[in-house]
Amino acid sequence: MRYTGRFAPSPTGPLHAGSLVAALASWLDARAHGGQWLVRIEDVDIPRCPAGADAIVLQQLDACQLIADQPPTYQSQRGAAYQQALDRLIAAGLAYPCACSRSEILAARQALGIAPSRHGELVYPGTCRHGLNGRPARAWRLRVEPAAPLAWVDRRLGPQRQDVATEVGDFVLRRADGLWAYQLAVVVDDAAQGITDVVRGADLADNTPRQILLQRALGLPTPRYLHTPLVLGANGEKLSKQNGAQALDLADPPAALQAAATVLGLPPAHGSAGERLLAWTRAWLAH
Template sequence: MPYIGRFAPSPTGPLHAGSLVAALASWLDARAHGGRWLVRIEDVDAPRCPPGADQLILAQLAACQLLPDAPVQYQSRRGPLYQPALDRLLAAGLAYPCACSRSEIALAQPARRHGELVYPGTCRNGLHGRAARAWRLRTDGAGPVHWHDRRLGAQQQDVATTVGDFVLRRADGLWAYQLAVVVDDADQGVTAVVRGEDLADNTPRQILLQRALGLPTPSYMHTPLVLGANGEKLSKQNGAQALDLADPAAALQAAAAVLGLPVAGGPPGERLAAWTAAWSAV
């Protein structure tokens, strides 16, 4: 199949040094494979997306000459694709409505790593007269998910025991990230996902959803994280500074160094061409 990759930032703020690493890696991987590179703005969680953040991200990418090969897509406009997917899962008995609040889940199950809660399947067998708050995917009986990461190697996770039945549509009516990204990747024909290592933990849930919906599974590669002075990964949530693009070539060089690419001189276009050749040889 023709290679199609994508960069899918959430517009909760401008790109920082860590997000540029993921953007550069996904762009290089597409170019090295002679493929297409898409940009999708993952603004499905609208309350967390300040106005104008999407345009700032696109301007940052353009300053680095990371230009998509097709019009930019917005998750917030793709809701009509998500409902039929949820309906299929419900009809197949693979998803169900849930009436549990977060506090009820916390009382029933201790938190997993990163403070997330493992859902114990309370509503799998019905709501018992309670109103639905969210919709979840059944994970019981799925067994461990095995996959190969192009950088991290062989991976596995038992989603049922480490995550539980995860949310597809939230109590506030918004679509959950896991369902949206799986439907979007399939609809856009994405064959390769290159993204930051902090998102590797999402991969088994997305593979389960792909299998449940009969959708293809792309290849996965998770790139190194950029860490702050405190040893934690840079993120918008912990105050990572926006990229300083007064010198785009320098910002790209810093991102390339995280990816283990050689020093390259010249304007951004020349550097990108050199790094594409280097990436192709890996």
């Protein structure tokens, strides 16, 4: 099967330095493997995506000469495909409706003696697993049965393991506000586009076991995964719009690309953006 990679930004604003690292890595990996590179606009969380932000993202990629091989796809136009996948999971008894609000989940966890965690996963305690008890459904969840920790191998991070049942629990497929959850949308779209290799930031690595579980539940192939180093903000956390990440300064695209390449451990390159991309493509598989 021919290599097919993708860059899948959420258009909540312009790309920043951390976004460019993921974009460059996924582009280089595709080119170094003689494959195709796609762009998917992950605008499934519609309220967080300002009008026109997708166009800015695409313009930034063009300025850096990171050109996709096909027109971009938009998750906001893919609701029917996500519904079909959810219907299959429901028919197989693998998904169930949930009536719980976030505050109710916190209260149920506290009643079980589970202390709240500031950064940890809000593990669902399974309140609605056996029925709604007359309450209206708010969301849909995947039924995650206890099992041995799910093991997978990341191309950069090496062997990884996660006990999804205890560390994540029954996770959301469709949200209480009617929007599709990231986990379901990305799994359906990766399969529909024939993605063989997912190259993305290391902050998404712990999503991978959930996505593998969904792939198995839906009978879909599992791509290879490579999670790239992160650019950190002044507070030591992942650079993001929430901690003051500035939009990419593309007055000098080669310099912006060089900064991203340095994060990826690639050697300095010279010349135009295109010349540097060619040099890094040659160096990619060896670095």
